[in-house]
Amino acid sequence: MDAPEVSLDNYEAVYEYYRGHQQNRFVAKLAYAALALKYRPRIAYAPGAEAALAALLGRGTQLVVAVNHLTESDQFTLAATAWRTPLRRVIGRTRVLAKDELFVDPAQRKKVDMMGSIPVFRSKNHGLxxxxxxxxxxxxxxxxxxxxxxxxxIFPEGTCNTEDPRTLQHVNSGIGHIVSRAEKLGCSPALLSVGISYGPDAGQVKSARVFIGTPVDDLGGKPMDIARVVQADLQRAVDGAVASY
Known part of the structure; x- marks a missing residue:
């Protein structure tokens, strides 16, 4: 299937395409490795988190990776982090929700497709x-x-935090709905919260401090309940990133 134009009017064809799209995993790994060399995140873990993450991945558990959103470079920091952590084993098997504007320019779309992105049409751009x-x-x-x-x-805040990089913005119920729907399909994903800090002014996009929280493997509940769990757990990860910067 040819890649359709990513536009709201064309959303049915867009999502039919990304329902089965698979990037070249070898090329993705090369790109993630290059980003790790360029961005060089400094990674810290909650106690026992690295081993717990490796164990979950070893059992084939699916992850919902929640990340705070500070700058347009966050996806590169996340990719660099994946290469330098146990997440390396799921490069090429991870979908990344990304705003639809990133799919407009053909050259940029090639890059985001290589990273496994799925477009999201945001209400702030198109209306609820x-x-x-x-x-x-x-x-x-x-x-x-x-x-x-x-x-x-997922960057569950939905937009860059330009107010206070230390305090997570509101996490809406979208992430909860995704997890709830996955559970109805027989999947029980675990939550992995990843906090990013670029310093007090969120200006140092290279050598970011990244804090990986302890995975949460029981996310059952209503979408709003899941969103509240994400809000609290991701804030702890942000706190860890800020404290260890």
Whole structure:
């Protein structure tokens, strides 16, 4: 299937394409390795988190990786982090939710497709009513990919935090709906919270401090309940990143 134009009017074809899209895993690993050399994140773990993460991945558990959102470079920091942690083993098998604007320029789209991205049409750009149907299909696709063995990376704040990099913005229920739908498909993903700090002014995008929290492997509940768990757990990871910067 040829890659369709990523536009809200075309959302059904867009999500049908990304329902099965698979990037070249070898090329993805090379790109992630290059980003690790360029961005060089300094990584810290909650006590026991590294071993717990490795154990979950060894058992084939799907992960929902939640990351705070500070700058347009966050996806590169996350990719560099993946290469330098046990997440390396799921490079090429991780979908990353990314705003639809990143898919407009052909050269940029090639890069985000290589990273396994799935476009998201955001209400701040298109209006809540306009994106509601597309959002439901996106969540179905994300849940399906989890149920088929992929992991999923999300910036659940939905927009860059330009106010206070130490305090997480509101996490809406979208991440909860995705997890809940995945569970109905027989998948029980674990939450992995990843906190990023670029310093007091969020200006040092290279050599970021990244803090990886202890995985949470029991996310059962209603979407809003899951979102609250994510909010609290990701804030702890952000606190860890800020404290260890």
């Amino acid at each position: 009513r306009a994106v509601s149907d597309a959002g439901r299909v996106m969540m179905d696709v994300a849940a399906q990919r989890l149920s088929e063995g992929d992991c999923l990376a």
